[in-house]
Amino acid sequence: MTLTNKQKQYLKGLAHPLKPVVQLGQHGLTEGVLAEIDSALAHHELIKVRVPSDDREEKSLIMDAIVLETKATKLQVIGHVLVLYKASEEKKIDIPKK
Numbered sequence: 001m002t003l004t005n006k007q008k009q010y011l012k013g014l015a016h017p018l019k020p021v022v023q024l025g026q027h028g029l030t031e032g033v034l035a036e037i038d039s040a041l042a043h044h045e046l047i048k049v050r051v052p053s054d055d056r057e058e059k060s061l062i063m064d065a066i067v068l069e070t071k072a073t074k075l076q077v078i079g080h081v082l083v084l085y086k087a088s089e090e091k092k093i094d095i096p097k098k
Contacts, residue, residue: 003073003085007095011046011075014093015083020050029062034069041072041086045093049082 003011021040024033040047049066053059063082067074072086087093 003095008075010096011085011093012083015046015048015075015085018046018048020048020081022047023050024052024062029065034066037066037070037084041070041084042088045088046083046085049084050080051082052080 021044022033022037037047037049049063051059051062051066053062059080063074063077066072066082067084070084070086072084075083075085077083085093
């Protein structure tokens with residue numbers, strides 16, 4: 001899904017007050033964590049995921065893997081928090097057209 005800058009800004013505004021729904025633990029990115037992220041995206045459409053890692057490259061690789069596996073849109077990364085959006089069947093979030 002391709003979003004315009006205006007649509008991304010709108011979604012970032014909606015995501016601002018949200019708390020991270022999923023947090024990676026000591027085992028990193030596992031199948032269970034990916035399943036939980038997919039489930040949260042299906043339920044909420046817009047989520048935050050916390051990726052606690054001191055190594056920038058490792059954190060970047062983990063975030064890229066999450067985006068690739070979930071087929072979600074990466075809206076932004078702030079520190080250790082990744083903001084994801086993926087439209088569900090029910091379209092819970094109304095996005096401006098342009």
